Amino acid sequence: MPVLNEERHLRHAVEAILRQEYAGGMEVVIALGPSTDRTDEIAAELVAETADRPWGRVRTVPNPTGRTPAGLNAAIEASRHPVVVRVDGHGMLSQGYVATAVRLLAETGAANVGGIMHAEGENDWEHAVAAAMTSRIGVGNAAFHTGGSAGEAETVYLGVFRREVLERLGGYNTEFVRAQDWELNFRIRQDGGLIWFSPELLVSYRPRPTVRKLAKQYHDYGRWRHVVARYHQGSINPRYLAPPAAVLAIAAGVVGAVVTPWTLVVPAGYLAAITVGSLRAGRGRSIGARLRIPVALATMHMSWGWGFLTSPRSLARRVRDSRRAPAGNTA
Numbered sequence: 273m274p275v276l277n278e279e280r281h282l283r284h285a286v287e288a289i290l291r292q293e294y295a296g297g298m299e300v301v302i303a304l305g306p307s308t309d310r311t312d313e314i315a316a317e318l319v320a321e322t323a324d325r326p327w328g329r330v331r332t333v334p335n336p337t338g339r340t341p342a343g344l345n346a347a348i349e350a351s352r353h354p355v356v357v358r359v360d361g362h363g364m365l366s367q368g369y370v371a372t373a374v375r376l377l378a379e380t381g382a383a384n385v386g387g388i389m390h391a392e393g394e395n396d397w398e399h400a401v402a403a404a405m406t407s408r409i410g411v412g413n414a415a416f417h418t419g420g421s422a423g424e425a426e427t428v429y430l431g432v433f434r435r436e437v438l439e440r441l442g443g444y445n446t447e448f449v450r451a452q453d454w455e456l457n458f459r460i461r462q463d464g465g466l467i468w469f470s471p472e473l474l475v476s477y478r479p480r481p482t483v484r485k486l487a488k489q490y491h492d493y494g495r496w497r498h499v500v501a502r503y504h505q506g507s508i509n510p511r512y513l514a515p516p517a518a519v520l521a522i523a524a525g526v527v528g529a530v531v532t533p534w535t536l537v538v539p540a541g542y543l544a545a546i547t548v549g550s551l552r553a554g555r556g557r558s559i560g561a562r563l564r565i566p567v568a569l570a571t572m573h574m575s576w577g578w579g580f581l582t583s584p585r586s587l588a589r590r591v592r593d594s595r596r597a598p599a600g601n602t603a
Contacts, residue, residue: 273286273347276335277305278307279309284364288365289365289370291367295371297327299330302332302333305338340449341443341447341449342444344443345446348438354435355377357430362477365475366474374432384431385428386468387428387473387475389477390406390475390476391479393561397481405477409550409552410549410553410569412514421471429453431457441459448499448500454497458504483567490575494575495579495582495583495587496587497580515580516578516581517577518577522538522574525537549569
């Protein structure tokens with residue numbers, strides 16, 4: 273678990289791991305970034321509480337950079353078991369997650385298996401974001417967001433890996449601040465490994481609590497997904513081009529309205545589309561959440577698209593240079 277400023281959810285996330293019913297040995301390794309809240313204190317409490325346990329002991333390792341891939345590599349290197357389960361500090365594993373994942377690794381021969389990122393909120397705004405993140409109008413046809421049948425996938429949420437695969441490929445690329453999952457899974461597939469999605473695997477995810485934090489999250493997603501596309505030719509999926517195309521079309525429509533007012537039909541059409549889409553996505557939600565879904569959708573789309581469009585080529589060059597002399601490997 274790579275964690276940074278996760279005081280709100282860390283204990284719940286670790287307790288969900290410790291409640292797993294798994295016949296084999298298991299340990300929890302938390303990579304601590306430079307948090308400014310009570311994350312380190314909570315982690316220390318968890319270490320002390322499990323110190324005498326023969327199963328499910330919690331340990332910590334330092335992650336001074338605070339970067340997710342560096343923390344993952346440090347935690348993997350400090351661990352000792354042949355299966356690596358990635359967990360985030362704001363994700364709660366469903367009951368039976370570990371046992372099911374290990375079974376699927378054996379049954380499918382996959383290098384990595386994963387399931388559904390089940391977004392759940394705790395207030396109207398988070399419920400709105402959760403609805404947006406689990407709808408096709410919000411995230412397209414990504415099975416790990418919207419669900420689907422078990423089968424081969426390009427990428428999965430978090431992931432449960434064969435350790436030998438991570439070690440052979442050098443672990444996560446530490447230059448990828450975001451999109452490290454996409455990048456690693458692409459390399460696994462290039463290496464001949466199978467990525468397997470199963471709806472049997474479910475992780476409850478807590479959305480970002482404010483518009484600003486959601487915007488930053490999706491801006492970073494778009495920015496770094498473009499880096500993956502530049503770094504790995506052939507890795508782009510057409511659905512990733514929809515947000516940047518929407519940003520360009522809306523901008524052109526607004527600017528063009530200065531000369532030809534009819535071009536406002538483009539941004540107006542987008543607003544109409546997310547409003548109608550919100551009606552379906554918001555079924556069963558409170559009125560407060562339903563009213564906020566269009567805001568969540570627009571924030572996600574526009575931030576992702578803008579991040580993709582403004583992603584500098586220098587990031588891809590920096591990543592390419594870093595792989596000539598890999599650092600932070602798991603081997």
